[in-house]
Amino acid sequence: MASNYVLEATGLRKQFGQLQAVKDISIQIAPGETYGLLGPNGSGKTTTISMICGLLPADGGEVLVAGMPMTTTTLEPKKIVGLVPQDLAIYPDLTARENLTFFGRLYGIPSATLKARVEEVLRVIGLLDRAGDRSGTFSGGMKRRLNIGIGLIHGPSLLVLDEPTVGVDPQSRNSILESIEKLAGAGIAVLYTTHYMEEAERLCDRVAIIDGGEIRAQGTQDELVRLVGENERIKITGSGPIAAAAERMRQIPGVAGASAADGELSVLAADAGATLTTVLQELAAQGVAIASVAVEKPDLETVFLHVTGKALRD
Amino acid sequence: MLTALTIARKEVAQRIRDKSFFIVGILSPLVLAFIFNLVLGDVVRPSASPTFALGLVDEDDAELGEAFREMLAAAEASGFATVTHFDTEAAATDAVNDGDVAAAFILPEGMSAAVLVLNQEATIRIIGNVDRGIGRAVAEAMAGRFAEIVRTASLSVQAALAAGAITPDQIGRAIADAAAQAPVITAEIVEVRSRQLASATFFVAGLSMFFIFFIVGLSVTSLLEERTHGTLARLLAAPIRPASIVVGKTIASIGLGILGMAVLAIASTILMGAEWGNPLIAALVIVAAVIAAAGIMTFVGGLARTGEQAQNLQTVVGLTLAMLGGTFVPITTNEGFLASVRYITPNAWFMRGLGEVSGGAYGEAFQAIGVLLLFGVVFGGAGLFLVRRLVKP
Numbered sequence: 259m260a261s262n263y264v265l266e267a268t269g270l271r272k273q274f275g276q277l278q279a280v281k282d283i284s285i286q287i288a289p290g291e292t293y294g295l296l297g298p299n300g301s302g303k304t305t306t307i308s309m310i311c312g313l314l315p316a317d318g319g320e321v322l323v324a325g326m327p328m329t330t331t332t333l334e335p336k337k338i339v340g341l342v343p344q345d346l347a348i349y350p351d352l353t354a355r356e357n358l359t360f361f362g363r364l365y366g367i368p369s370a371t372l373k374a375r376v377e378e379v380l381r382v383i384g385l386l387d388r389a390g391d392r393s394g395t396f397s398g399g400m401k402r403r404l405n406i407g408i409g410l411i412h413g414p415s416l417l418v419l420d421e422p423t424v425g426v427d428p429q430s431r432n433s434i435l436e437s438i439e440k441l442a443g444a445g446i447a448v449l450y451t452t453h454y455m456e457e458a459e460r461l462c463d464r465v466a467i468i469d470g471g472e473i474r475a476q477g478t479q480d481e482l483v484r485l486v487g488e489n490e491r492i493k494i495t496g497s498g499p500i501a502a503a504a505e506r507m508r509q510i511p512g513v514a515g516a517s518a519a520d521g522e523l524s525v526l527a528a529d530a531g532a533t534l535t536t537v538l539q540e541l542a543a544q545g546v547a548i549a550s551v552a553v554e555k556p557d558l559e560t561v562f563l564h565v566t567g568k569a570l571r572d
Numbered sequence: 573m574l575t576a577l578t579i580a581r582k583e584v585a586q587r588i589r590d591k592s593f594f595i596v597g598i599l600s601p602l603v604l605a606f607i608f609n610l611v612l613g614d615v616v617r618p619s620a621s622p623t624f625a626l627g628l629v630d631e632d633d634a635e636l637g638e639a640f641r642e643m644l645a646a647a648e649a650s651g652f653a654t655v656t657h658f659d660t661e662a663a664a665t666d667a668v669n670d671g672d673v674a675a676a677f678i679l680p681e682g683m684s685a686a687v688l689v690l691n692q693e694a695t696i697r698i699i700g701n702v703d704r705g706i707g708r709a710v711a712e713a714m715a716g717r718f719a720e721i722v723r724t725a726s727l728s729v730q731a732a733l734a735a736g737a738i739t740p741d742q743i744g745r746a747i748a749d750a751a752a753q754a755p756v757i758t759a760e761i762v763e764v765r766s767r768q769l770a771s772a773t774f775f776v777a778g779l780s781m782f783f784i785f786f787i788v789g790l791s792v793t794s795l796l797e798e799r800t801h802g803t804l805a806r807l808l809a810a811p812i813r814p815a816s817i818v819v820g821k822t823i824a825s826i827g828l829g830i831l832g833m834a835v836l837a838i839a840s841t842i843l844m845g846a847e848w849g850n851p852l853i854a855a856l857v858i859v860a861a862v863i864a865a866a867g868i869m870t871f872v873g874g875l876a877r878t879g880e881q882a883q884n885l886q887t888v889v890g891l892t893l894a895m896l897g898g899t900f901v902p903i904t905t906n907e908g909f910l911a912s913v914r915y916i917t918p919n920a921w922f923m924r925g926l927g928e929v930s931g932g933a934y935g936e937a938f939q940a941i942g943v944l945l946l947f948g949v950v951f952g953g954a955g956l957f958l959v960r961r962l963v964k965p
Contacts, residue, residue, distance in 0.1 A: 308805075311809045312808075312809065313805055313808055313809055333811040333812070333813075334811070336809060336810060336811040337811045339809070341805070341806060341809040343802050343805050343806060344802075345801060345802025345805075346801075346802065347801070347802040347803045347805065347806040348803070349582070349586060349803065351585070351586045351589040351590050352582070352585060352586065352589070356582075356585065360578065360582050361806070361810065363578045364575060364578060364579075364807070364810040364811075364812055365810060365811065366811070392589070408806065
């Protein structure tokens, strides 16, 4: 029976020396679905997509793309996968049009249709007016859009984006996210890795929380939030021994978890209102100078804190 | 193959855009060859055989003086020397000091009488310029040679006298005649290998061979840089064989190397009067040299882990091969370390091959082509084996 999934990765494993970089990861993505891999740097996201795209041999497990096994040597499944690497994988000495044309040829797009396809992608990524300029002269956001355009040139069924908005200004980031939303709407399966919670929340139909090379939880955002239960998040900013205070917070009755990063303390509690006073008293006792306090409903960051015991930026 | 050509086309476009091909492959060798030729051209290939300016003060003015003048006239006629006659030793000394002549002969008064009649010794003095050692040495050799001729003639004449062929009053005249008629020994340079490049051609060929290493070396360094910048991952994610990436880059490098050499050959012919001989065989030598350089640079680059490391290694190797191979300054000696190691470099074979073409020795030229291709195959094969790991997922 034919699979309904564009991507089926099962039991993927990868080890580098003593480091188990990826541990038994399984992912399925249907056409038109956007699937997010949410995790901090070094959590195994890039290693996972490298195996999915046939760039890295897996130590174990299997990758099927449209039912075809993907390995480092198979060519057929690569024809329907578009990769947008985290690095700006473009040629700065070539124009935007030349970059797209070059990769279009590599993917075997016939000459008769290549030119029209290049123009179409240039329009989608909003670079038609700069198509004849060398990409080395582009702004960071324009380079990112061209980076995405190259991944789209051959009309892939599966688009794999590895942190495509890193180092991009807010305006360009919004433009990139809009483009990805349109692609998913057009029926392309999207695998999106990020360590930005808000991007995963905005784009992804399903999200996997990955940490330490393994998927700690996955599902729709509602499913994931339900994992946290009714816990709310108390977000406190300030100065002083915040990391030490986080340890102390975990011992307070009613606190489900706590973590500290970048001068911000996150505390999960079933009843934030009831726990808040105790938390603030304890912080004062610890010598933390509090700048702001906010209580938030559960979101993906709360989920991440709940399932990993640390904040996404740890 | 189509994929490799697509990659080669992209590579060529990049190299032309970033101007590295124009600067390294054409402009640098051409400008440096022009300067080298201007500064060192006569050192590499003197424009003519040397002529020594000599002076003569003949205070003897008798049979031996006459014989000596005839010897100098013969040397002058052969272009070996120019002779200026002075009336006094003081005038000759001034001329030597002023550098007008390299050395002057002083034939003493009564020299003929002393030698021919009284059978006494006489001395030809030489006034030499300390700064013109070669001219002075030539004068010394000529005087010594004359003394030798006179001595030999004297023995022959004494023998003739003993045999009754001449009478005693004919002795002086007979010795002078024999001395005058003795052949003057002049030097002639006979080059064992006369098929050498003219200076302009030499410098263009040598410097283009040096710089071509950097053009062809870019195939591996660009591969390493693509790995660093992330574009290699994108290429490997495409439905293409990894080998086609290496092949494409190699095609581009060799193509640009040949194009650069061809442009240099034509430009130097027009601008500097370089002479390459038979264009077809010279072209074959050039193609073989580019392949040899590409093979060596692929091997050297294959040992590196980063583009910067590869460039550093390639610079060291390219420079060393150029020095050993005599592509900056010709190695004129046939002895010593340089002479024994120069033919382990493709540079020396390239220069030799072009020299053979220039001299019309096509058989030897094809021998050089064969050796150059061997360099390319051996080092290129080993290099591709090393580079394979760069495109291995």
